[in-house]
Amino acid sequence: MNCEDYAVEVCDLTVAYDVKPVLWDIHLAIPKGKLVAIVGPNGAGKTTLIKAMLGLVKPVSGAIFFGCNTPKMIDKKKIGYVPQSGSVDWDFPATVLDVVMMGRYGHLGWFKRPGHKDRDMAMEMLHKVGMHQYAARQISQLSGGQQQRVFLARALVQQADLYFMDEPFKGVDAQTEKSIVWLMSELKNQGKTMVVVHHDLRTVPDYFDWVTLINTRIVANGPVGEVFHEKNLCKAYGGQGLLLKGAAV
C-alpha cells in the first residue's frame, strides 16, 4: 500500500508524562475508510494516543502522517475530534446550538463570525443526533448522554474526512448507542475514517472493522476478523480480557 491509502500513520511514537512512558514505540498504520476501535485496559494510553495523533500532546519522539502529509501540511479543520465529555466545564454559559456551531469555527478562520449557513448546518447535525429539540437549551442542563451527542454533532459540522472519538458511548443509553453506531456506519459509507477509543470488548466485532489493541505498546493492529482473538486480548489485558470477552460468548 502507498502512503495515500492510509488515513493516519504513526511512526516510533513515544509519549511520557513524567519519566514513565505512557506510549512506547508505537508503530501504527490505519487504512482509509475504516471504522477503527482502539482497545486496551485502563491506563493503556488510548486517549493519549489519539491526542498525540491530533497534536494535542507533545511526544518524546516519533512522527505522525496523514496520508502522505505531515501534520503541518494538512488542513486541521478537516479532522474531527469528539473529546470525552468530562473534559470541559459544562457550566459554561452557552446553548446546545452555540457549542455545535463551534465545529464551524475552523472553517470560518480567524475573526469571521458564523452565519446562516453555519447555523443551518448545525441544526441539521443536531437533527442527526436526535438533539434538535434541545438546540436552545443551556448546556448545563444536559445529561451525560446528551453531552456526548452534542459533541458528536459538533464534530459532524466539521464535515471532516477523519474523525477521532474518545469513548463516544460513555454514559449513553442503549437507544442512543444504536443511533451513534448507525451514524458511524453512514459516515463510513461516505468513505470517512473513524478512530474510536472503545471500552466494551463484546461490541467490537459488531461495530468496527479494524481494531488496534494497545497496552503502552501496540499489541495488535489489523482487521477485526484477523487480530481480535483471545491470544491478542490476553496479551493486552492479561487474563482479564478473556473474562471480558467471554461474557459475550
Next chain:
Amino acid sequence: MDFLVPLLGDYTFRTVALGAALLGIVSGVLGSFAVLRQQSLLGDGISHAALPGVVTAFLLTGSKNTEILLLGALISGLAAAYLMITIVRHSRIKFDSALALVMSVFFGLGLALLTWAQKTPNANQAGLKRFIYGQASTLLERDIVMMAACGAVLLLLVALLWKEFKIFSFDPDFAQSIGFDTTKLNLLLSFLIVVAIIIGLQTVGVVLMSAMLIAPGVAARQWSNQLWLMVMLSAVFGALSGVLGAVISSAIPSMPTGPVIVVCISVIATISLLFAPGRGILHKIYRQLKARSLLQVEGRDIS
C-alpha cells in the same frame, strides 16, 4: 438625592466617576473570561506583580508621571503573566502554584524596592503608595483619556476575537484540534487582562484590583446563560459599582474611593449569588424544599 446635583458640576467628582466607570467596564469584560477559564486568581497575581514595575519606573526616570509609572507596571505585569504561562507549559507545576510563586516573588521585590525608594529625595511626593491601595482622587483628565483609549482598544480586540476567546475558554483542546493556536490565544487573552488591570491600578490599587476583575463576572454569570449577555452584564455591574463608589465616597467625607468601589461590587455579587433566579442559593433551597414536600405528599398517597 439632593447632594447629587452639586456633585455633577464638580470637576473632581466627574473625573473620578468617569474613571471608575471605565475601569468597571473594562475589568468586567475581561474578567468574565478569567472567571470562565477558572483562573480567577490570575488578576490577583498580575496586579501584585505590577508593583515592582511602578517602583522601578520611578527609580529609573525619577518621574512621578502616571503614564511612566503605569508603563513600568505594564511591563512587569506582562513579564509576570508570561512567566506564569511559561512555567505551566514547561514544567509540571500547576497554574495555581505558578501563580503563587510569581506573585509573591514580584510583590516581595516591589515592597523591597518601595521601602528603598522612599529614602530617595522627592519619593514622598511621587505618591508611589497610591498604587498599593489606589487613590482615585489623583485621577486627572488626561488619565481618563488614556484609560478610555486603552479600554477602547481592549474592547475592540475582544469583539474581533469573540468566537476565538469563546471556544478557547470553553474547550481549548478542541480549539487547537481545529487549527487555532491556543498558545497564542492564551498569551493574548492574558495580556489583555494585564492591560485591564493596569487601567484600574491608580483607582483601586494592586491589592484590591482582583476583586474588580472577578466580582462583576461572578455576579453576571448568576443572571445570564449566554456568553454575550454575561459579558455585557458584567460590564454594567462593573460600571455601576464604579459610579456608586465615586458617589458614596464624595458624599461621605474621607471615604476612600477604591475600597468603596470594591465594597459596592461585592454587594452586587453577594446579592446575585443569593437571589438570582435559577442559580441563586435561595432559589436552590426553595426548589429542594418544594421537591421534598412533593415527595412527602406522594409518600402519604401511597401509604
